[in-house]
Amino acid sequence: MTDSLTTLVAPQRTAEIHRHPHRAKSQLRGWDAADEYVLEHVAELDLGPDSRIAIVNDAFGALGVVLADHQPVDVSDSENARIGRSANLERNGLTGRASRSSFDELDGEIDLLILKIPKSLGQLEDQLRRLRPFLTENTVVLGAGMTKAIHSSTLELFESLVGPTSTSLARKKARLIHATVDPSSDIGRNPWPRAWRYAGLDVASHGGVFSAEKIDGGTQMLLQSMGAVDWPTRIVDLGCGNGIIGLTLAKQIPDAELVFADESHRALRSAEESWAANYPDRTAEFLAIDRLVNAVDRDSVDLIVTNPPFHSDRSMGDAVAWDMFVDAYATLQVDGELWVVGNRHLGYHAKVKKIFGNGEVVASNTTYVVLQARRT
Structure with missing residues (x-):
């Protein structure tokens, strides 16, 4: 018998995911419907064993654990998320690369970017601007979030900083953002900090x-x-x-x-x-x-x-x-x-x-x- 609060069933694998820090009476899961949605979509992509994947704002490592076979780069500005990810990898008998912050440059161009939409539009803008040099016209860019977190301003940021953008149909109150990289666009100077x-x-x-x-x-x-x-x-x-x-x-x-x-x-x-x-x-x-x-x-x-x-x-x-x-x-x-x-x-x-x-x-x-x- 599985625990619905800790067992994530995805096409790639079934994983045990816990939140950090642990709250004894909490009824919150360590992932959301947007994680499930994006994992189902990624399962349909033609990813090779050497595909370079970056995952940004992975709350407690659910995405990184499920996609651990690809050894994705974890970009996280949350210490709780980093600790949670590390614990969940160990809990599932897996290993992963060390987490890095948004301020650390990636090692090179990436094939797939999965970005969980943060609450702050400013954080989203800063992260997209810092990631932009590592995206190519062949990079698959996926944003994922609950519908209440995705606004017209969110889509406008993807459009202006990445390229042509569309959204999926909503599923379990979650939505995906699909952006096509326009390598010729000039995104200008980062206004942050x-x-x-x-x-x-x-x-x-x-x-x-x-x-x-x-x-x-x-x-x-x-x-x-x-x-x-x-x-x-x-x-x-x-x-x-x-x-x-x-x-x-x-x-x-x-x-x-x-x-x-x-x-x-x-x-x-x-x-x-x-x-x-x-x-x-x-x-x-x-x-x-x-x-x-x-x-x-x-x-x-x-x-x-x-x-x-x-x-x-x-x-x-x-x-x-x-x-x-x-x-x-x-x-x-x-x-x-x-x-x-x-x-x-x-x-x-x-x-x-x-x-x-x-x-x-x-x-x-x-x-x-x-x-x-x-x-x-």
């Missing part, structure tokens, strides 16, 4: 990174609520995004050790570039993490500041924030502080107080709440 300034700081944000063109209201409220900070020696900007929180604190405390941690390699690239632009003579640590406690020693941090995401790709919930708060408690020293901002409706105060045994509302308005807790 975006550059903006806040409080005298230069900020770089790559496509798909939260608040790509200006500081968001919650983060600004958090920084204003903290006021002048001068005591911490080791600070973690957790879920750092483009790094604006850590950049601001580094300006206030020139001798502080800054750690920028995020699940997104696109976020970390943004934070690294932002740091280099503002503090070329200072060093900082940049960590691609699934959990902070897996990368930072326990009882080693003075201050953790975060504006947690309340969604992971298209999955909504507070599980990510809960993990962040638990890990913050574990990695803070005694008397170390956690500062959090979140939307009022998320109820972070109760969660923080349950973990820390204390928690103070420092500031609030109709949209956001800023909390401060101390490890005792």
